[in-house]
Amino acid sequence: AGRHLLALAQPRIDAARWNGLRVVAADASRLRVSTRSNASLSADHYAFALFLPGAELTLHASLHPADGSDMDGLLGRADAAMREVKQAGRAGFRFHTQRSQAGDADLRTRMQLDHAMRQALTQQRFRLHYQPQVDLATGTVIGAEALIRWRDPELGEVPPGRFIPVAEESGFIVAIGDWVLRQAVAQAAQWHASGMPMRMSVNVSALQFRQPGFVDGVASTLRAAGLPGRLLELELTESILIQDVEGTLSRLHALAEIGVLLAIDDFGTGYSSLGYLKRLPIGRLKIDRSFVMDLPGDTSDASIVNAIINLGRALDIQVIAEGVETEAQRQFLRQAGCHEFQGYLFAPALDVKSFEALLAPAANRRVVPLPRRRAARAQPGAAVRD
Ligand code: C2E
Ligand code: MG
Ligand code: MG
Numbered sequence: 001a002g003r004h005l006l007a008l009a010q011p012r013i014d015a016a017r018w019n020g021l022r023v024v025a026a027d028a029s030r031l032r033v034s035t036r037s038n039a040s041l042s043a044d045h046y047a048f049a050l051f052l053p054g055a056e057l058t059l060h061a062s063l064h065p066a067d068g069s070d071m072d073g074l075l076g077r078a079d080a081a082m083r084e085v086k087q088a089g090r091a092g093f094r095f096h097t098q099r100s101q102a103g104d105a106d107l108r109t110r111m112q113l114d115h116a117m118r119q120a121l122t123q124q125r126f127r128l129h130y131q132p133q134v135d136l137a138t139g140t141v142i143g144a145e146a147l148i149r150w151r152d153p154e155l156g157e158v159p160p161g162r163f164i165p166v167a168e169e170s171g172f173i174v175a176i177g178d179w180v181l182r183q184a185v186a187q188a189a190q191w192h193a194s195g196m197p198m199r200m201s202v203n204v205s206a207l208q209f210r211q212p213g214f215v216d217g218v219a220s221t222l223r224a225a226g227l228p229g230r231l232l233e234l235e236l237t238e239s240i241l242i243q244d245v246e247g248t249l250s251r252l253h254a255l256a257e258i259g260v261l262l263a264i265d266d267f268g269t270g271y272s273s274l275g276y277l278k279r280l281p282i283g284r285l286k287i288d289r290s291f292v293m294d295l296p297g298d299t300s301d302a303s304i305v306n307a308i309i310n311l312g313r314a315l316d317i318q319v320i321a322e323g324v325e326t327e328a329q330r331q332f333l334r335q336a337g338c339h340e341f342q343g344y345l346f347a348p349a350l351d352v353k354s355f356e357a358l359l360a361p362a363a364n365r366r367v368v369p370l371p372r373r374r375a376a377r378a379q380p381g382a383a384v385r386d
Helices: 001-006 038-048 071-087 098-122 158-170 173-193 214-227 238-242 245-257 273-281 297-317 327-336 352-359
Strands: 128-134 141-152 156-158 200-203 233-239 261-267 284-287 318-321
Touching: 071 214, 071 297, 098 141, 098 158, 098 352, 128 173, 128 352, 141 158, 141 173, 141 214, 141 261, 141 273, 156 297, 158 173, 173 200, 173 233, 200 261, 214 233, 233 238, 238 245, 238 261, 238 273, 284 297, 297 318
Parallel strands: 141 200, 200 233, 233 261, 261 284, 284 318
Antiparallel strands: 128 141, 141 156
């Protein structure tokens, strides 16, 4: 990567490895980043540098002296700006601002979190909970989404919304994702063997999906557990799908070939084009919770949800709604022709025992009460719940 940058910016640029990870360009003027006003011009140049065959780079720069006068300060500012770009959906360009400095303070916390996560994996502190997915027409549980849980002895229960982004940034998500996949597949295989076949949905991060051995890894995990591919569904986000279109397509087709089902998570929040959707071997769209939340009262959300359901029908793709909390939402979705739902209305993500109890014949259900009609969030003390 350093050599490529040098070639781009001949004759005057210095590149070096820093902390084993970074390429540092001490004089970036040849990359045409000299003033804040030509940011858009430089963005093209950056994009060029970013798409090296077989490698993906994140390029971030600090400008001396405005962003700091020592190495640590400069690198810290560059890091903060890079995090902003990533949060805004990557492949972008940001200059460091004062606001990023709040991010600086945050950096130490993120590093601590990253460290704690690595310990959590080796000390087996991660666990999976499973949220039932329900057929809207029949009320039958037809699947489960595996959602990671982590209780740290010092930090307490850390929600995935907090640690997954940190793991994505540090790359540790690959190890976590691997563990999640193996664990979820093993659980699905166990349910399958005990006569309770349950389609298992697993969330996959962009970095994990782009690992060169990803498809082979999925195939060998299935083989090792003896689980048919059709009982595994991978949930990908639109942002994963729109990067590296050709690579994505060939991966998706390879996965479809081994029978694995594919879903688009948080659908409606990204930018996938209809033409592109048609080319993907996708089996399900998951309507993002933000569109479900204000149903049925919010007319624009109602229209969006109807449009997604019609899109699914036109493309012959199943549609599931997530985050369903009220009976009115469920009614609306059923009448609109949505196929499935998941949400607190039926159950939150449950540990294995509670999940099994929920599915057991009514006679055996005395231990765990039937799910409440309203959100279970307000029951922090309930042992079987999240
Ligand atoms: P997601 O995949 O969209 O998962 C849905 C989230 O909504 C879950 O939050 C779930 O507990 C929550 N949820 C389900 N029903 C309801 C409801 O009725 N109301 C409300 N308010 N929320 C509901 P969770 O478990 O905190 O996960 C958050 C996100 O973290 C997930 O969003 C997913 O993007 C990520 N995540 C979780 N587990 C994994 C994992 O194993 N691997 C990866 N890569 N990401 C994961
Ligand atoms: Mg999901
Ligand atoms: Mg989602």
